[in-house]
Amino acid sequence: MRALAFAAALAAFSATAALAAGALEAVQEAPAGSTEVKIAKMKFQTPEVRIKAGSAVTWTNTEALPHNVHFKSGPGVEKDVEGPMLRSNQTYSVKFNAPGTYDYICTPHPFMKGKVVVE
Amino acid sequence: MTHAYTKVRQALCYGSATLGAAALAALIAAGSAAAAESHGVATAKAAAADLAAGKADDPVVLKAAPINARRVFVYDPKHFAAISQFYMIDGDTARVVGTADGGFLSNPVVASDGSFFGQASTVYERIARGKRTDYVELLDPQTNNPIADIELPNSPRFLVGTYPWMTALTPNNKTLLFYQFSPQPAVGVVDLAGKKFDRMIEVPDCYHIFPSSNDTFFMHCRDGSLLKVGIGADGKSQTKRTEIFHKENEYLINHPAYSPKSGRLVWPTYTGKIFQIDLSSQDAKFLPAIEAFTDAEKKEGWAPGGWQQVAYHRESDRIFLLGDQRAASKHKAPSRFLFVIDAKTGKRINKIELKHEIDSVGVSQDAKPQLYALSTGDKALYIFDPETGKEVSSVNQLGAGPQVVMTSDM
Ligand SMILES: [Cu+2]
Numbered sequence: 432m433r434a435l436a437f438a439a440a441l442a443a444f445s446a447t448a449a450l451a452a453g454a455l456e457a458v459q460e461a462p463a464g465s466t467e468v469k470i471a472k473m474k475f476q477t478p479e480v481r482i483k484a485g486s487a488v489t490w491t492n493t494e495a496l497p498h499n500v501h502f503k504s505g506p507g508v509e510k511d512v513e514g515p516m517l518r519s520n521q522t523y524s525v526k527f528n529a530p531g532t533y534d535y536i537c538t539p540h541p542f543m544k545g546k547v548v549v550e
Numbered sequence: 551m552t553h554a555y556t557k558v559r560q561a562l563c564y565g566s567a568t569l570g571a572a573a574l575a576a577l578i579a580a581g582s583a584a585a586a587e588s589h590g591v592a593t594a595k596a597a598a599a600d601l602a603a604g605k606a607d608d609p610v611v612l613k614a615a616p617i618n619a620r621r622v623f624v625y626d627p628k629h630f631a632a633i634s635q636f637y638m639i640d641g642d643t644a645r646v647v648g649t650a651d652g653g654f655l656s657n658p659v660v661a662s663d664g665s666f667f668g669q670a671s672t673v674y675e676r677i678a679r680g681k682r683t684d685y686v687e688l689l690d691p692q693t694n695n696p697i698a699d700i701e702l703p704n705s706p707r708f709l710v711g712t713y714p715w716m717t718a719l720t721p722n723n724k725t726l727l728f729y730q731f732s733p734q735p736a737v738g739v740v741d742l743a744g745k746k747f748d749r750m751i752e753v754p755d756c757y758h759i760f761p762s763s764n765d766t767f768f769m770h771c772r773d774g775s776l777l778k779v780g781i782g783a784d785g786k787s788q789t790k791r792t793e794i795f796h797k798e799n800e801y802l803i804n805h806p807a808y809s810p811k812s813g814r815l816v817w818p819t820y821t822g823k824i825f826q827i828d829l830s831s832q833d834a835k836f837l838p839a840i841e842a843f844t845d846a847e848k849k850e851g852w853a854p855g856g857w858q859q860v861a862y863h864r865e866s867d868r869i870f871l872l873g874d875q876r877a878a879s880k881h882k883a884p885s886r887f888l889f890v891i892d893a894k895t896g897k898r899i900n901k902i903e904l905k906h907e908i909d910s911v912g913v914s915q916d917a918k919p920q921l922y923a924l925s926t927g928d929k930a931l932y933i934f935d936p937e938t939g940k941e942v943s944s945v946n947q948l949g950a951g952p953q954v955v956m957t958s959d960m
Contacts, residue, residue: 541732
């Protein structure tokens with residue numbers, strides 16, 4: 432699990448660098464008023480959120496089982512954005528720069544699905 | 551016989567390792583246990599007679615006999631090595647009659663009409679790294695020459711310890727279905743007749759593939775239901791969930807037995823409760839569940855365990871389950887006993903002491919079946935008569951960590 436989390440973290444770093452100017456941008460500090468999504472009981476508790484272009488979503492894992500947020504490449508997403516594995520109470524934020532619908536999963540639990548609709 | 555001898559002598563004389571699978575097979579058989587030894591003696595006698603008669607040596611590449619019900623395919627994933635191996639064994643003579651190479655964690659398939667065997671596999675351009683290629687390969691079972699090599703786009707295979715029902719053939723052997731886990735559950739459709747990858751079917755969070763017809767298969771879902779999937783024409787697949795048939799704390803093993811010919815799915819839990827589902831009508835009919843062990847036995851620690859822990863013989867409607875006394879969470883450790891159960895009544899017919907640490911079982915589907923007991927630790931296949939419970943023969947030196955036994959229900 433440690434190796435997996437490490438690999439995921441590496442992937443996230445490279446994705447962040449490559450996508451700094453893209454539609455999705457992993458950010459260290461979420462801007463004020465960003466939307467919160469809690470992760471608990473093997474689920475994204477708010478599986479669909481609607482936000483305005485230019486704002487951010489922050490995910491917080493609230494359980495011991497590690498989870499992440501993983502946007503696969505596809506329409507509107509140039510390259511995979513695979514967030515690091517979050518341990519309990521860790522967070523991850525992504526800023527959305529362009530309108531569209533962005534589906535995501537948790538890498539080791541592909542049945543965990545969520546969606547960010549950017550208007 | 552003389553040909554087999556020829557290859558052995560040739561290999562021995564020239565010390566060549568490039569003579570092909572047949573020569574290797576003959577060597578393995580010659581260096582093998584009881585049943586194979588007698589073959590070695592017979593071969594030596596025939597060779598001596600040929601020599602005395604002044605018969606000229608005539609080296610050829612051998613062909614295996616056509617697949618029959620007692621052709622056993624043993625797959626060795628070699629404990630997650632990048633390159634794996636298949637052994638083709640004739641159950642009657644307990645001889646290796648051929649080998650084939652595989653890539654990383656192959657999923658083997660054997661055609662029910664004996665026309666081919668093959669695998670969905672994965673290779674990398676620098677042994678275990680570099681560009682990844684997933685592909686489906688079909689081999690002629692007599693020459694072991696490839697008859698199809700179909701690339702799967704975007705490396706969709708699920709890399710997992712080999713579960714036989716993660717890749718399956720439709721009953722007409724014209725379509726191969728394989729499972730994708732990440733980034734989302736899906737089933738890949740490979741058109742074997744047209745020798746091309748067809749498409750991915752998105753499915754909910756369900757696992758395993760049990761084809762019940764040429765265009766229908768079932769899966770087992772996270773919520774405890776089965777999913778029926780109609781492959782459909784022109785990419786229009788339909789899905790329908792059954793009722794939830796087991797509780798959340800009933801853990802179904804990764805190696806159920808499935809008979810495509812009868813549509814019977816036999817699915818044990820960690821504790822030896824056996825769910826049976828009849829898929830023959832293209833709808834799931836849940837049969838009454840069976841308990842393999844009494845409450846008293848469960849208290850004494852009896853539980854199923856191993857890799858392929860269960861086999862099902864279609865004609866006699868019998869279940870063969872590996873079991874032993876074990877601590878909780880030791881469900882992947884081998885078993886020393888085999889429980890023969892009447893699938894209809896749930897009654898125990900026999901308890902066979904295997905006298906080896908057995909990880910996987912298989913059964914031939916002929917009228918008087920052979921039972922195949924594979925030991926990953928011993929790297930050996932022990933062949934039993936399930937009626938008498940007696941070990942008839944064995945084949946050793948089967949790679950590094952053989953785990954999967956497959957036969958063809960012909
Ligand atoms: Cu997760």
